[in-house]
Amino acid sequence: MPFTLATEVFYEEDIKKSRFQAIAAPVESEQDVKDFLEKHLDGSTTHQCWAWKIGHNVRFNDDGEPSGTAGRPILATIEGNELTNTIILVNRWYGGIKLGTGGLVRAYGGCAGQCLLLTEKIELIEKKDVQFECWFSEWAIFQYELNQHNIEFTEQYHAEGVIVSARLQRHQIVPLAEKIQHVTRGRETLKVMDEHND
Missing domain, CATH: 3.30.70.240 (Alpha-Beta Plaits)
Structure with missing residues (x-):
């Protein structure tokens, strides 16, 4: 049974001097995705990485991080929680210490996962x-x-x-x-x- 999110939620943590902020929200269409990303566009970030899933459609973006270290782990978090019609954006403000590819995967996926713990999942009604x-x-x-x-x-x-x-x-x-x-x-x-x- 697919689920979606009840509301938009925020989560923040510092990992080796980099600040990570995850924002998760329910979306119903690609227009919703566009509106969400425009609303949360932040020029002060070093990277704005995201992933979304609506039905069978999925997209993700590493926004300059090494390929596969940001968008894909965020998407894996969405799918691991049996969610659809969901977008998660993870903002990063670089703090001067490189995390390495494994560290980035854990940081982006982990931050997205912690964010989802703060929200209520609701059964998706078609x-x-x-x-x-x-x-x-x-x-x-x-x-x-x-x-x-x-x-x-x-x-x-x-x-x-x-x-x-x-x-x-x-x-x-x-x-x-x-x-x-x-x-x-x-x-x-x-x-x-x-x-x-x-």
């Missing part, structure tokens, strides 16, 4: 993108329904009414589909997007 349309007169009912269940959504207005896009957990799909059938008296149906993606 979400699906859905879309439906309704009349303006029906929108208040659906808006209330979506808010009641903490469903993230966006609405787009057009001449005939509202086009609603939302992200649902699997168990929310059937109840919402039934609600749409009921409120629109069978006129509208819930469309589940990208059904072929895993």
